[in-house]
Amino acid sequence: MIYIITPVFNRKDFTKNYLSALSRQTSKNFKIIIVDDGSSDGTSEMIEEEFPEVLLLKEKGDLWWAEATNIGIKRAISLGAKYVMTLNDDTLPFPDFIEKMNYWLERKPSALLGALAVDNATGNALFAGEILNWNNEISEFALDKVDKEFRNGIHEINIFPGRGFLIPTSVFEDIGFYDSRNFPQTMADLDFSIRATNFGYKTYCNYDAKIKIFHEESGGMKLLNEKSWKNYYEHLFGMKGGANLRWFTIFVFKNAPKRHLFQYWFKGMVRRVGGYLLQWLRGK
Structure with missing residues (x-):
């Protein structure tokens, strides 16, 4: 069952x-x-x-x-x-x-x-x-x-x-x-x-x-699809933000092997911070 x-x-x-x-x-x-x-x-x-x-x-x-x-x-x-x-x-x-x-x-x-x-x-x-x-x-x-x-x-x-x-x-x-x-x-x-x-x-x-x-109905997707500075902030720091930087950092430090921790964290932060802006500039 x-x-x-x-x-x-x-x-x-x-x-x-x-x-x-x-x-x-x-x-x-x-x-x-x-x-x-x-x-x-x-x-x-x-x-x-x-x-x-x-x-x-x-x-x-x-x-x-x-x-x-x-x-x-x-x-x-x-x-x-x-x-x-x-x-x-x-x-x-x-x-x-x-x-x-x-x-x-x-x-x-x-x-x-x-x-x-x-x-x-x-x-x-x-x-x-x-x-x-x-x-x-x-x-x-x-x-x-x-x-x-x-x-x-x-x-x-x-x-x-x-x-x-x-x-x-x-x-x-x-x-x-x-x-x-x-x-x-x-x-x-x-x-x-x-x-x-x-x-x-x-x-x-x-x-x-x-x-x-x-x-398209998820909170995270709406933040991505409706580009604005407010939504960019929510994307990175909000409760429904798919790229929440704080939670990503905790996830990495909890789970990543020590020898890969910094590299994985750094690459992930760059993708999260820059990805939204890059899509915005491209009109996506």
């Missing part, structure tokens, strides 16, 4: 469509835990009325993604969960999503499995995790390294976000939960996957288990 953990906040329509997609799964071998962090748009009321099978946890509104997810995971473990999946409400799982996850779960019961993200509008594959190589101080998108004819089955990676990530609960016993103190919003999931890899767990992207995503 997989327990799906999803934090939500004031996105009632997204949450409804997401839960409707899960209700149409070909496999029913899962339970859903929604952590509503103080929504004021009727999200909780909608869930209670239309999806009574969902375990709804109501919080006060002072959490971000990482701690809200931790709360859901801890409840799942208290209920006896052996596997949890972190999944966002701005996704639409394919009807056979759980079925395809279970297929590889049976064959790799100790591994962490990520879902292949495809664009909701075009159906094109967008993201399949990353491969971070400390030796050359770069992180590569795994999708770029797999030809289209081989985009099936599982492929090993070492970084994956919380968007469709299946995790054995033994991992939490070994390495702890998401680091909500240092990474309340972004990078908590990346830090977690690297810690799991460093401990010895294998991580794969399951190309057979697909979710549709609304690529």
